[in-house]
Amino acid sequence: MVSILAIALVVILLYQLSKVGRRPKGCPPGPPTLPLIGNLHLMPKKQGHLQFQKWADEYGPIYSLVLGTQIMIVLSSDLAVKDLLDKRSGIYSSRPDMYLGQDITSGGFRMVLMEYGERWRIQRGIVHNSLNIKASRTYVPYQDLESKAMLLGFLEDPSQFFNHIRRYTNSISTQMIFGFRTLDIHDPKLERLIHGFEKWSEIAGSQSAALLDVFPILRHLPDFLLPVKKYARELHAKEYDLFVGHYLEAKRKLKEGKAKPCICADIVRAQDEMKFSDGAAGYLSGTLLEAGSDTSASTLIGFIQALLIFPEVSALAQAELDRVCGDRIPDLNDLPNLPYIRGCIKESLRWMPTAILGVPHAVIRDDEYSGYHIPKGAGVMLNVWAIHNDPSRHPDPRRFDPSRWIHNTQTSAESANNADASKRDQFVFGAGRRLCQGIHIADGNLFLAISRLLWAFDIRRSVNKFTGKEIIPDMEDLTEGLVVCPNLFSADIKPRNSLKAEIIRSEWKKTMELLDDDLQWKSVPEGLVWRDYEPLDTEEI
Structure with a gap:
């Protein structure tokens, strides 16, 4: 019984590992992947923005990279950014x-x-x-x-x-x-x-x-x-x-x-x-x-x-x-x-x-866009350089x-x-x-x-x-x-x-003339929005 359970666990583990590095079904296209590492071997060491622009030219305004266990969706068009990061900002x-x-x-x-x-x-x-x-x-x-x-x-x-x-x-x-x-x-x-x-x-x-x-x-x-x-x-x-x-x-x-x-x-x-x-x-x-x-x-x-x-x-x-x-x-x-x-x-x-490549967003639930599946937890990159x-x-x-x-x-x-x-x-x-x-x-x-x-x-x-x-x-x-x-x-x-x-x-x-001997402001310029710090009293706390 123990050996059967062990074999079953190994089979499940091997099955899960076999999916690592693969592009999930329905995801946007992207460069070919290798088992376990996906596209990690293709990630540039320097001037990454140039490679991300080349991939946009090859795979279109929305493409995906498989990075080991993670999926990165790359948005390389103004419309995709507007549709997802702006209009669907609640989940992106x-x-x-x-x-x-x-x-x-x-x-x-x-x-x-x-x-x-x-x-x-x-x-x-x-x-x-x-x-x-x-x-x-x-x-x-x-x-x-x-x-x-x-x-x-x-x-x-x-x-x-x-x-x-x-x-x-x-x-x-x-x-x-x-x-x-x-x-x-x-x-x-x-x-x-x-x-x-x-x-x-x-x-x-x-x-x-x-x-x-x-x-x-x-x-x-x-x-x-x-x-x-x-x-x-x-x-x-x-x-x-x-x-x-x-x-x-x-x-x-x-x-x-x-x-x-x-x-x-x-x-x-x-x-x-x-x-x-x-x-x-x-x-x-x-x-x-x-x-x-x-x-x-x-x-x-x-x-x-x-x-x-x-x-x-x-x-x-x-x-x-x-x-x-x-x-x-x-x-x-x-x-x-x-x-x-x-x-x-x-x-x-x-x-x-x-x-140059934005700061990656992440989607908090599964989504669909332009016929593509965007899985929950995927990173979403704003490909600034390619759009510009x-x-x-x-x-x-x-x-x-x-x-x-x-x-x-x-x-x-x-x-x-x-x-x-x-x-x-x-x-x-x-x-x-x-x-x-x-x-x-x-x-x-x-x-x-x-x-x-x-x-x-x-x-x-x-x-x-x-x-x-x-x-x-x-x-x-x-x-x-x-x-x-x-x-x-x-x-x-x-x-x-x-x-x-x-x-x-x-x-x-x-x-x-506006500065003191230490070259700091003598007084606060008129119109600043901040109030002075006032400690909270006991009732407010």
Whole structure:
């Protein structure tokens, strides 16, 4: 009897194993599979976005990959994204299990990778009121001040333009979230944030991470056989120290009445009420800082790269700025009169998308679409790169051409919510209920930076001192991971004339009147949406 039962169990096990790696019946088409591993052997080590685009060309706008025990549905058309991630967001808003990226490197705290559920909804609700369109308009003083500080940095030390851009977006974010400015391009906490995010992105998008997701049994291997897990834990310890350290400092100052109003005031109040941990609160504020600092910065770096590859863009943009602004520094009121600059923003987000393959969604129940079966638990990838480089949407897609948007007046949020999928300009900010909440802030950051940099500076190719030839950056030379950015490149950046250089210095001198001796705000700009932190009384608790 025992032997019969053992044989039956072996047969069942072998039958179950025989299905691993196979494409389930009815699933969208995809590349041929191998037993057990499915398509894992085909997954690229580098520049995965190019391979995912090739598969879209071969298998169509919706295809599937079999990754061991997991199914990944890849959406490579605007219509499929609209139909599933937007219109059926009730079942397409979760995340697949990302063991290394979420459980180990993030301690399970990272909101962007959380499964859809009550915990995620609570965290999203905490920050919603601080990041909506009405709130975003109140942060303009922060954006105005930091963009002028960035101009001064470009004027005084143009070789550090990567770092000036990163400080710009980071300082806007630290003011919104924690209530303080980031002053130095070499601020140790800023450098730790940039390094940590880059390494987390690499780990979360690595082959090792994918292997542990599709074969969970491998997670039990000891660290000496799986050194990436040990490294991920070490990275988490450093990240936790940075994020929670920022939060606890803001929390202390808020409770002492010494902090400027900021998003942390809402987080502290929610923590008082719901009793979640400092780790959860720290990661909520820290990953907001991470998102606000990195995506816009990488987009702006991509824009600088585009200017060097396509120099005609600068000439057209500067002609428009000169016509509308003259010798006056641009501001947000000029946006309606600067269609080519608006096109530069849209084209930057399309041409060098930072979330190049999106962050995978997961479907929470079986579904049917276009005659295909989409099984419960499948990952669903938004193939951003393929959609952005679809020649039927964007002719000559690798050309940076702001004029393709000359009649498109939509904001990024309006575009994302357009009922006509073909009229959405780009997909960097995600889709459905996972659409980035900072989308309104990002639009303002990009407009002020792009318009003011082009108004003030000529951005040209560096010259190789040995050959005398201009150096043209390689548009395909990107970092690897879930989120990408151009690798380091050089540029020759100079003020367009002495008058504009003087205006930059004059504007910064006037701005300094708003700051104290520590170069922090003397008082809170009028109109900010946050109330001061007020502890809950006993009855409220």
